Amino acid sequence: MYVAVKGGEEAIANAHALLAQRGRGDTTLPEIDARQVAGQLGVLVSRVMAEGSLYDPELAARAVVQAQGDVLEAVTLVRSYRTTLPRFGATEPVDTAGLPPERRISATFKDLPGGQQLGATFDYTHRLFTEAPPAEPRRKPDDDTTMPRITELLGAQSLLESDGGHPDDPEPGDLTRDPTVFPLSRPERLQALARGDEGFLLGLAYSTQRGFGTTHPFAGEIRAGEVEVEFEAPELGFPVPLGRIELTECQMVNQFVGSAEAPAQFTRGYGLVFGRAERKAMSMSIVDRALRAEELGERTGSPAQDEEFVVSHADNVQAAGFVEHLKLPHYVDFQAELGLVRRLRKEAEADV
Known part of the structure; x- marks a missing residue:
């Protein structure tokens, strides 16, 4: 347990004032507005929303500004705010199959129904500093264009496992309200991965491709666009639209040599x-597949295949808290360790 140190309150207040001063920066320049962050730093805002478990671009942008660009601090602010919100129920499952994508690509088929749609991406740039081109209006795909999922094409030929969807599927647990108990169901694992730190999941996904796992992934399809969210109020008895949110979906396909079943x-x-x-x-989908190794009867043993290791360490808020708590006073603990080391050295010297 940590106790307040006399005289510490004034020092803390001064630290807060200095932090605000550093965050404001050069006062001769205009102050950054959260609306600018939401509009021009959309990728950063998306990460804060995903790892903060709350879809609200304006709020995530405010968190980024308040945290002075510290992603983990911004995620912590969003999660803390999220716990204060009332919960009225759960929305209907979103229909990503009918998602009209602004970006839709596949690395498995060149010519696919509906075509490839490159959209806004860094994939084809030279990674050099350039003058920003004038913004062009966002082009919406033709509503009449049919874009079936690649997984549907493979599934029609029985070359891809079933997605497991069934009307009698049990209601998935909620990791934001219920304690984490291993082993988790796949929906619970996916919740944890969706909230997980992007860098951590990226490292795990990379490890599976370097031999620490048995997966050989292909990007079956990646879609990004807006989808409508609906909520069914008990007093109405039918779903009503709440609005549209932007999502990114990835389906990886992986070779499976088969089993007895x-x-x-x-x-x-x-x-x-x-x-x-x-x-x-993409990282989430690769790690999701790696965590299914035991279910599919594959050899396990790599970090990305260990559910408890992945889920317990993917949460960046918990990880940051546990690492950063080392900055807090540990005077008593250190004195105990120091005394132990001195005693062991003294005993070793006496034995010589």
């Missing part, structure tokens, strides 16, 4: 996150 086929990894977060969705 299943033939050789492709299996799935899935990722779905708020906003424009393609790297996060």
Whole structure:
């Protein structure tokens, strides 16, 4: 337990004042507005919303400004605010199959129904500083264009496992309200991955491709766009639209040599996150597939295949808190360790 130190309150107040001064920066320059952050730093805002478990671009942008660009601090602010909100119920499952994408690509088929739609992406740039081109109006895809999922094309030929969807599926748990108990169901794992730190998941996904895992992923399809969210109020008895949110969805397909129960086929990894977060969705889907190794009867043993390791360490708020708590006073603990080291050295010297 930590106790207040006499005289510490004034020092803390001064630290807060200095932090605000540093965050304001050069006062001769205009102050950054949260609306600018939401409009021009959309990828950053998407990450804060995803890891903060709250879809609100304006609020996430305010958190980024208040946190002075510290992503983990911004995520912590959003999560803290989220706990104060009332909960009226759960929305209807969003229909990502009918999502009209602003960006839709596949690395498995060149010519696919509906075509490839490159959208807004850094993928084809030279990663050099350039003058920003004039903004062009966002082009919406033709509503009459049919864009079936790649997984549907493979599934029609029985080359891809079923997605497991069933009207009698049990209601998934809620990791934001219920304690984490291992082993988790796949929906609970996906919740944890969606809230997980992008860098951590990226590292795990990379590890599976370097031999620390048995997956060989192909980007079956990546979609990004807006989808309508609906809520069914008990007094109405039918769903009503609440608005539209931006999502990024990734479906990885992975080779599976088969087992005694299943033939050789492709299996799935899935990722779905708020906003424009393609790297996060891809990493999430690769790790999701890696965590299914035991279910599919594959050899396990790599970090990305260990559910408890992945889920327990993916949460950046918990990780940051546990690491940063080392900055707090540990005087008594250190004195105890220091005394132990001195005693052991003294005993070793006496034995010589």
